[in-house]
Amino acid sequence: MNAELRHDHPALRRAWHPLCRSSDVTAIPRREVLLGESWVAWRDPEGSVRVFRDECPHRLAPLSLGQCEGSGIRCGYHGWRFDELGNCVEIPALGPDATIPSKATLRAPAGVHESHAMIFVAPEIPLTPRPNLAADADPTFWRGDLPVLRSRGHAGLLADNFLDVAHFPFVHAKTFGDSEAREVPPYHVERDGFTFRATYEHDFANREDPGVAAGLRPLVQRRRLTYRYTAPFHLELAIDFLDAGGSNVIGFFLTPEDDETVRIYSSLWRNDLEGSHERLQEAIDFEVAVVNEDLALQSRYERLALPLDLTSEIHTRADRTTIELRRVLRDFVDQAGATALP
Numbered sequence: 161m162n163a164e165l166r167h168d169h170p171a172l173r174r175a176w177h178p179l180c181r182s183s184d185v186t187a188i189p190r191r192e193v194l195l196g197e198s199w200v201a202w203r204d205p206e207g208s209v210r211v212f213r214d215e216c217p218h219r220l221a222p223l224s225l226g227q228c229e230g231s232g233i234r235c236g237y238h239g240w241r242f243d244e245l246g247n248c249v250e251i252p253a254l255g256p257d258a259t260i261p262s263k264a265t266l267r268a269p270a271g272v273h274e275s276h277a278m279i280f281v282a283p284e285i286p287l288t289p290r291p292n293l294a295a296d297a298d299p300t301f302w303r304g305d306l307p308v309l310r311s312r313g314h315a316g317l318l319a320d321n322f323l324d325v326a327h328f329p330f331v332h333a334k335t336f337g338d339s340e341a342r343e344v345p346p347y348h349v350e351r352d353g354f355t356f357r358a359t360y361e362h363d364f365a366n367r368e369d370p371g372v373a374a375g376l377r378p379l380v381q382r383r384r385l386t387y388r389y390t391a392p393f394h395l396e397l398a399i400d401f402l403d404a405g406g407s408n409v410i411g412f413f414l415t416p417e418d419d420e421t422v423r424i425y426s427s428l429w430r431n432d433l434e435g436s437h438e439r440l441q442e443a444i445d446f447e448v449a450v451v452n453e454d455l456a457l458q459s460r461y462e463r464l465a466l467p468l469d470l471t472s473e474i475h476t477r478a479d480r481t482t483i484e485l486r487r488v489l490r491d492f493v494d495q496a497g498a499t500a501l502p
């Protein structure tokens with residue numbers, strides 16, 4: 161069972177996943193799918209985010225078709241009203257003196273957390289830490305959000321793709337890939353629980369650098385990549401431009417939506433834009449083009465599963481980060497199995 165990780169693996173219920181962006185959550189109920197289940201989210205008048213399974217306990221209608229009322233929600237089918245904790249407080253068909261069945265409660269996830277302008281949900285008690293991206297709290301960085309991308313694909317395979325550097329000259333030949341820089345230099349991976357970090361430097365084609373067109377710098381430049389991974393599918397890539405100066409941070413937060421679909425929440429943080437909104441938008445557009453290059457391949461995998469058995473693929477020294485990804489996820493799956501609730 162633990163030889164591979166598919167989106168329907170029960171262990172994934174024991175981790176934090178992005179449900180949506182903060183700005184998506186308003187006083188209008190919003191439906192999102194995570195791990196094959198529908199969830200309803202709304203923001204109460206105090207600003208707190210409320211998340212429950214999108215299923216009314218009465219006749220199992222989608223609550224997201226109802227309306228927020230006060231801090232709670234009213235089902236759109238027979239009007240049962242639930243408070244912000246998910247307890248039913250009114251059954252219109254029974255009048256004001258109704259005895260409310262004690263089982264008339266909404267099912268809440270084990271954890272809801274708002275950070276990085278996103279809502280993270282853990283369906284069951286999480287074993288993994290929440291992602292923490294330092295640039296998000298640093299006022300010298302400007303943040304730009306990519307549109308939320310939704311694709312056929314697997315969050316684990318996409319995490320593998322984002323950690324992988326050997327594909328740059330091939331998949332990204334039209335954006336930043338340098339066809340001359342195919343060799344992956346040696347690098348180290350430092351594991352810490354269900355997270356790891358890897359750093360290395362390489363040559364790349366800096367097509368965004370205005371200094372290239374001005375003849376100040378060569379097209380092929382040096383940059384340092386620092387990857388930070390948090391299980392199961394949160395990734396951060398900090399890019400320090402060693403020739404042109406400045407830093408970029410890219411965050412990827414992947415949602416296993418259902419067995420065949422993944423959502424990609426990605427944001428950029430940059431401190432090298434000299435106050436130009438235009439350059440931020442260009443950077444976002446460029447990153448969308450890069451991710452679409454990845455998705456053109458990733459969406460075509462026949463088998464949407466990440467192998468956790470290291471003998472089922474071939475690994476080289478250029479694959480250290482993606483080997484570590486498999487090790488972390490295998491340990492996570494093992495721990496979830498060992499601590500499963502009856």
Ligand code: FES
Pocket residue numbers: 216217218219220221235236237238239240
């Ligand atoms: S299904 Fe929600 S009130 Fe009946």
Ligand SMILES: [Fe+2]
Pocket residue numbers: 321322327331332450454
């Ligand atoms: Fe890529």
